[in-house]
Amino acid sequence: MSLSKNKQFYVSWEAFHRATKELAHQLLEGGYTGILAVSRGGLVPAAILARELNIRLVDSICVASYEYNQQGSLQVLKQASIEDSEKLLVVDDLVDTGETAKVLRSLFPKAYFVTIYAKPQGKPLVDKYITDIEQDTWIQLPWDMELAYSQPLAEKG
Numbered sequence: 001m002s003l004s005k006n007k008q009f010y011v012s013w014e015a016f017h018r019a020t021k022e023l024a025h026q027l028l029e030g031g032y033t034g035i036l037a038v039s040r041g042g043l044v045p046a047a048i049l050a051r052e053l054n055i056r057l058v059d060s061i062c063v064a065s066y067e068y069n070q071q072g073s074l075q076v077l078k079q080a081s082i083e084d085s086e087k088l089l090v091v092d093d094l095v096d097t098g099e100t101a102k103v104l105r106s107l108f109p110k111a112y113f114v115t116i117y118a119k120p121q122g123k124p125l126v127d128k129y130i131t132d133i134e135q136d137t138w139i140q141l142p143w144d145m146e147l148a149y150s151q152p153l154a155e156k157g
């Protein structure tokens with residue numbers, strides 16, 4: 001995935017926390033008993049959901065995408081040990097092309113797949129998400145950013 005998207009959508013920690021708590025509200029009555037975080041991006045919402053839903057059984061699956069691989073496939077670096085079930089939440093931060101979600105769905109067909117952000121291409125692969133983002137927009141997540149000086153408008157050329 002390249003960073004050369006036309007538009008940028010900047011997400012603060014507060015905004016990310018708020019959106020994830022909204023997701024927790026929507027999942028509260030689901031009776032979920034386990035969480036599988038899709039590392040690395042899914043680790044942050046997974047921790048928040050585990051706290052809000054009081055779920056103590058939390059596992060991770062570690063994946064890396066082969067950006068330049070001709071098959072565009074995903075490498076599973078560490079498998080999960082948690083069992084597939086209708087009461088399992090698979091959590092990622094976002095779905096973009098849907099390639100990651102496709103693999104997770106094939107590995108955990110019974111589970112409920114959730115993300116915070118969804119772009120149109122990947123949206124059909126997610127059971128629940130909070131915020132729609134356009135396909136040509138890059139989501140800048142809070143852990144990828146830092147506070148920086150901003151030049152006054154009047155001084156900009």
Ligand SMILES: O=P(O)(O)OC[C@H]1O[C@H](OP(=O)(O)OP(=O)(O)O)[C@H](O)[C@@H]1O
Nearest residue numbers: 039040041065094095096097098099100
């Ligand atoms: O729908 P897709 O096009 O597959 O993109 C979505 C995936 O991309 C990002 O992970 P990334 O592979 O960048 O790794 P990271 O989670 O370790 O940052 C994001 O966290 C999702 O897992």
Ligand SMILES: O=c1[nH]c(=O)c2nc[nH]c2[nH]1
Nearest residue numbers: 001096137138139140141
């Ligand atoms: O930080 C990110 N923002 C995105 O929009 C995106 N799409 C895939 N992977 C992504 N990572």
Ligand SMILES: [Mg+2]
Nearest residue numbers: 039040041042
């Ligand atoms: Mg990821």
